[in-house]
Amino acid sequence: MSGLPKLDRNSNATVQNTTLGIWLMVATTVVFAVQDGISRHLASEYNVFMVVMIRFWFFAAFVMALAARDAARQGEGLRAAVRSRFPWLQVVRGLLLVTEVCVMVLAFVKLGLVESHAVFTCYPLLIAALSGPILGEKVGWRRWAAIMIGFVGVLIILQPGYAVFSPWALVPLLSALLFAVYGLLTRYVARGDSAGVSFFWTGMVGAAAMTLVGLWYWEPMSGADWGWMGALCCTAILGHWLLIKAFAVAEASAIQPFAYLQLVWASGLGLFLFGEELRTNVAIGAGLVVAAGLFTLWRQRVKERQA
Template sequence: MNTGHQKQLNTPLGIWLMVATTFVFAVQDGLSRHLAGEYNVMMVVMVRYWFFAAFVVTIAGRKPGGLRAAMQTELPGMQIFRGLLLAAEINVMVLAFVYLGLVESHAVFACYPLLIAALSGPILGERVGWRRWAAIGVGFVGVLIILQPSGGVFSPYAVIPLVSALMFALYGLLTRYVGRVDSATTSFFYTGVAGAVLATAVGLWFWEPMTPPDWGWMATLCITGALGHYLLIRCYEVAEASAVQPFAYLQLVFASAMGVMLFGETVRLNVALGAGLIVAAGLFTLWRARKVG
């Protein structure tokens, strides 16, 4: 009996873990929106990253070989760049929450799997067939419906979550790229540590005192960040990524519900329609990728 690297799959548990992950990340987005509305975004992200880096170092330290093994990488430049890119992306997305709200930010950001599919050819050398290209096209029609560039109500702020989605897609592709030679622990280590260095280098310039209640919210934000990543790691340990990935779209649903209930946001018809197209296109590209690959 092989007890080594044989992975025991439990897809139903994986799906529930992904649902829990998306809910925790949606709570984190709501907390980020509240805090970044009161304080500088860079400072909020910096404090969040301190906790995240401590969590990453703790996880790495408990793995075989400890921190020394986690730090060993074949692609140090690429790993550091990935970490910096994610920290910058989080700042951009939290800015989107402040200017656009949770509903519209998440509706636009939902296109990132389509961007990953579109860029996987030039960056990873993967083949993307005409059906997936058609789905990518449909998804971007959805983005245009949300943005309404010709409707006279186009807000330049709407570009912020689109930039964030592009950055996150690039981060996802680079994570896949380094994953060919480095372990998941190594990638996770550099994500937290490199990101914390950048977040601190920028965030310290924007430090402002916080009220005691907001320190409570900040502590909750830090805990949800670590919990979300822990749940995600567990999710990918017990189930194939392709089986649980469709459920990642629930973050759009949970975050939109929070936007409506807690922040008084509204879901405009064009946003609902556009988001529906993006999610449908994203689910189709996932299905095709699973069928082809």
């Protein structure tokens, strides 16, 4: 018996298991939080570009293996398995994601895990706000109100005009914007490309782009840190595998709210391992952002059911 989900006899779709999907998403958030903690450690000791480059080398090897496996199952060549209807958009997606990863890891070093993730949690609000101009989707007044409340939360976290405002505080906001555009383009290319094709292009484009940049910043790494680098690569692969499985067995709208748990786990690592501080304004602002994000996800689910 294979480990793939069973199929309904009367349908070609995978049988949905929301409970399993929720647990897989929770596991995903734990793995990604650990990944962020390792990234923070390595990027504090070595150049960000080098760290991200090595991570994407392993990511590219993983997606190559998946593509080869799928091609063998379908009896087709590798070229057919990764053929895209939107090659240039796939390239843009890959460049956006690898840039977002670099920016976010830099934010971990400059701001810490707690504040970086507190700001980054606004990305679902950015997706909702940009879904109109990019995808032509309609955003109602309720979701616009939630988006505005969420950005009030971001302002509370950033505290512009209070004391000395650090420009580094805008770095995770830039990361959230890049990730939001990446997510919207992922939804757009899904109209013609399978998830496997998009996954392949993401890994290969990211690895190629980072190799062109990262090799210029290569520096010797200690044996212990090579161990951490191996752990970083393994968590990246495991996290993406768990995420794929979660979306394969449950509706996105049902499990996406649990993605906010990554803020909890990453903040815990920041507080207890890296000695970071949870300031009151960050806690209040993050609470507003998460609440607004959960509301927009709920409204999206309501609209999908009505449609």
